[in-house]
Amino acid sequence: MGEVFSTTVRRVADGALSVGGCDVRDLAGAYGTPLYIVDEEDLRGRARAFREGFGAAFGRYGAEVDVYYASKALLSSKIARWMFEDDMCMDVASGGELEIALRGGMPPERIGLHGNNKSDAELRRALEAGVGRIIVDSMTEIETLNAIALELDLVAPVMVRITTGVHAGGHEYIATAHEDQKFGLSLASGAAFEALLECHDAAGLRLNGIHTHIGSQILSLDAFQESAERMLGLRAAFAADTGIWLDEVDLGGGFAIRYTPDDEELAPHRAAAGVADAVAAAVDKVGGPWPRFSIEPGRAIAGPAGMTLYRVGVVKHVALEDGGARQYVAVDGGMSDHMRTITYGASYTATVASRVSEAEPARSRVVGKHCESGDIVVKDVELPSDTSRGDLLAVPATGAYGRTMSNNYNALLRPAVVSVRDGEADVHIRRDTLEDLLSWDVAP
Template identity: 45%
Template sequence: MSASHSALVPEWLTAPAEANELVASVWPSSAHRVDDGSVEIAGVSVFDLRDRFGTPLYVLDEDEVRAHARRARDAFGAAAERHGIRSHVYYAGKAFLSTEVVRWVTEEGLAVDVCTRGELEVALAGGADPARLGFHGNNKSVAELERAVEVGIGSVVVDSPIEIERLAAIADRRGAVQSVLVRVRTGVHAETHAFLATAHEDQKFGFSLAGAADAVARIRELPSLRFVGLHAHIGSQIFDSAGFRESAARLVDLHADLLAGGEIPLLNVGGGFGISYTSVDDPRPIEEIADGIVDAIADECEVRGIPMPDVACEPGRVIVGQAGVTLYEVGTVKKVTIGEERERTYVSV
């Protein structure tokens, strides 16, 4: 390969020793090649799937989704149990949501996090208990908030002062008391792509640390709202717990200050746990991440001499990402000459 040609290729992309090898960390564990060179997933041929459903087709291995859901549930459950608290694991619907996925993850003991009216309706249609749903989003419509309160949603993560007032008015009209969390920007940057880091100050989500205290004070003045905890999300495709540790220190600081106004049963650390998209990605095991996050919160609470709240998290892609593949069929193959020495091949699907 010439130097000019190699400039078109990512540094990590090297020719495999065996062209037909499936990278174990990227593919579902049930995926394997059969004698004719094709692939089976959970014992089903991709050709049979194509013939039945056409392409493009997104395929999920149910057993693997369920296994990842149980693993996340057990990892955070064990980490929390060591400190005498409970954990709450929400499947992040933004990763991939369908009624079947809702059924799988809820049967495995997970709650579900939704971000739109559509996701809320899918979760309900999939049999999710409304009391085990959380509603996110930085620009929830009045209609979405109305529907959330109507169905008895477990919690709403409020994101702005105007949303607090809107939600309080809706709950008051309905004679309800709505549980809410306050989303906080901790200022911690995840070790990830800049566009995926969501806790720095110049972005659309949540309140600053100082603004969050004011938001909580306002919520506590409103009889139709009940403040149950803080929420922070530091990014996506995060491979370890280092960023969560620093975020936990800042969250627990604020949590400790707010305890003077009443009990706070929950601390939600968000999610964003990464998966292997390529052969060189190396995310830490979910058990290691869970231990790191929960231990960090425990340490910060101990330093401040305050009781440790229950811990919630929202893993999404780590549950469905590796369990899924997309089937495409090649339509055209075209070689394009670039200058005098380089050529790129386009494969269209």
């Protein structure tokens, strides 16, 4: 099926798709559509590839590295259990994500809590649970966390999020290291150094290291060397002032995946080798002992492992000003289960999944059923000209930010999340029901 779909996707004898040994028609019949399908073999294989690849690449320099799974991309308690079993760490960005990770058996010491505006309750719960690191994002948070830790008679393990001015990746909304945005403490202004000293002096905090994140959907590794140099330079300046070399440096990540056949991706082995070499060059330039590093691949683990399965409803043909025509294929979901197209202008592809067709291809647009003209799932794709009501349509590379960004707009019901492997399906998150919807509404 090509490199856009997960590794176990095949066409069966009569032309329908199978994934993880399961016929998508059977999955649609059992769990309804829309449906998020996770290829377990693919997802876990990617996690191990990043962990093993980075371990080997940094091992060449005698250094250690941890790899953190991005729970915001796709999370269930069963996925948290997979990541625990595969020796991964996990980052969370809310109290809810923390509870799901803990429920899945992820050891709290392997969890990092992110967020630019953590509540007192979230900070308290993280301390009580014993999370391995809290990434503080402001002077306000440093003061608040210190007070809560002292109240609980605990010491909070912290890393300070640094805005280095080095950024890479795609859309403006997912670039996270430029100065004019909400995350982190500025290296250029001196706020980052001030925050390190504040954490160092706080009785309720243990300063473990520094953290940065330069963006998402990253293809080029050039920015990592500059980012590492600035982070290690800050670490060296702190050591010169205090005599203490911080133990940990997190360089973030956010490696690119392929959403369409025309896209490029950053494979785990290439990312690992490139980042390790960039870090080694930075260490040689800046000096000082090697810290323990950590990396966050982001969507690169979950994204390619997922697909969304839809059922086609209305198909119509619209004449265009250029003299051509476009086939509009409306499916039974849309922007409530697929937010990235309307939010970021993201590009996807799609294929008819329940059969093969010998009809001529037609310039097509896959749209949802919401009351918005921007409710687009796939903006441009060639689909068979005989695509019709009842066909199943598969959209690949939706494992990241599909279910986690889903909503109930127009009172639609959020889809289930099902993983597949060796011909067996397992429900991770059940489909919303009408009873759920009505239970949230307070009757007059």
